[in-house]
Amino acid sequence: MLQKFKKHINANFPFLKDKKLLIAISGGLDSVVLTTLCNQLNFDISLAHCNFNLRGKESDLDKESVVKLSQKSSNQIFTIHFNTEKYAKENKLSTQIAARELRYNWFQELITTHKFDFVLTAHHADDNLETFLINLTRGTGLDGFTGIPKVNGNIARPLLAFSREEIAAFAKTNNIVWREDASNASTKYIRNKIRHQVIPSLKEINPNLLDSFAKTSTNLQESKQVIEDRISEVFEDCITTKNGIIKIDIHKIRELSNPKAYLYQLLKGYNFTEWNDVYNLLSAQSGKQVFSKTHRLLKDRDFLLLSKSNETKEVREESFFIKENELETLNPIHLVFESVQEISTENKQTIYIDKDLLKFPLIVRKRENGDYFYPLGMQGKKKLSKYFKDEKFSLLEKENTWLLCNSDNKIIWVINYRQDKRLSINKNSKNLLKVLVKVIN
Missing domain, CATH: 3.40.50.620 (HUPs)
Structure with a gap:
């Protein structure tokens, strides 16, 4: 031997x-x-x-x-x-x-x-x-x-x-x-x-059972490889990833010869067990969802959205407060506040506001019914729900979006997306405050 x-x-x-x-x-x-x-x-x-x-x-x-x-x-x-x-x-x-x-x-x-x-x-x-x-x-x-x-x-x-x-x-x-x-x-x-x-x-x-099984096992492994190659092709065609959320195109899945079998192959690594419920999401109303021990699968119009369960909890009522002397906060999102002399950066992760218009403590919270704001660069006010709809936010993106608000609960910033123009810098502003989302690599 x-x-x-x-x-x-x-x-x-x-x-x-x-x-x-x-x-x-x-x-x-x-x-x-x-x-x-x-x-x-x-x-x-x-x-x-x-x-x-x-x-x-x-x-x-x-x-x-x-x-x-x-x-x-x-x-x-x-x-x-x-x-x-x-x-x-x-x-x-x-x-x-x-x-x-x-x-x-x-x-x-x-x-x-x-x-x-x-x-x-x-x-x-x-x-x-x-x-x-x-x-x-x-x-x-x-x-x-x-x-x-x-x-x-x-x-x-x-x-x-x-x-x-x-x-x-x-x-x-x-x-x-x-x-x-x-x-x-x-x-x-x-x-x-x-x-x-x-x-x-x-x-x-069959006295040669082990030899026969070895051949069968090899054949099955080769068949499995063929399936995995095909699944890779389907993955490329039907799935996109954005902000850690996997989006599965429902229309493309339905066009396949056996949608249920393909869904199983695509999702088997995410600990789902109720496969009939997963398959039924294809024809369910938006908002329907299925949970595994580790992940959530959510129907959102033309897509199934897959995300980790601990990142997609239902909207919480909890609010986080920021005192006037705080220069940095970690919860629920990493924000840094810095007094500056001029505007130097413009992107969705950074805003500049007139500090004299702030009312402390500031509030960081999730959306509430009736929320509205005055989007910078747009005319007039807009309901937050209408803004989400026009910008084609998914249900998960709506859930995961935080708002920076004045102490009177008026929106200052839809964080990472759009600033409210009421507190933005103008020619009379003397105290400029830079607020940015800090991303830790």
Whole structure:
């Protein structure tokens, strides 16, 4: 197996050579064999072991075994203890998902702190098949059928091409000692049930099941790539981004052969789950919206607007006050006030006003019913709602626009858009005040 593993690395993982690697090691068969193989190839490896405190004394013995292995092989080792059950309860997760989150978060911390290039995990071909079947039983999209990725960011899985049988044979031939997790024999968990009851029956039907699955997985991955290429084309044609808001052209989406499927592909990375509701937005009235854990999708006339949930809360009644001696304010928007002798800059992020006309404290707030102002450069007054309409503000832009007002609540500036002319500089102005929005890069 060593020579086969070496050829596999040369063909599919050449980027691991001369890199600083961290191996996730449990003490079980797969991770101990991976460690042995990498040491035999003289890779620069360290070990990382998690004690999830789920199996009492057995968990402690796992740790002892990997520490002994690291000492024998002169590999640096990192260990950590987790209160997995507490974390799972606090975050409303299953124990298995909680352990996964804790494990991978810690790996990323080690990568950052100790400058590792990759984390290697010991997933193999049987794990891949089990994952496929688990996803099949639960229901999944194409992503769930393409198996465990060989490389995912800085996580690499060089044993995916090898079966559990090959790995066990290598361990036996080389007198490798490992720890056996007794829970692996239990059919309490769905993975073990599939491993011990389903897959043996499938292998009776097809003794070459793993080879057949590998071919199927490759075909599905290639099909997925074709789909991703097509989605990139659709993205270019149907989507624009402005001020962090993604705009999806409804008319162009509707012209596609299967709008619902395309919406899924375009939005699957934003944690939406109610896909019928997402699809129904195409024909809904403006203002209808769907939320995920992280994002909001809003129907606004001819577009679906996608934005982060924490950036698109409903209009708040809260107002922020600015005292006369304040030269800078950070909430709710970063404003800087500066007395000047002359006008030097003209843009939407900067205005000049007659300081003598100000009434403190100034107010920064969102829009209110009945708001109006006298737009600089226009004749007469205008309702703010009419201004928004004429300037084709989206619903999200209306929600996210702040107003700078006098203490009597009269608008001084639709911040980043248009100044009110009543407080603007004229030939009689003596005290000029520059107000600008400061953008931190």
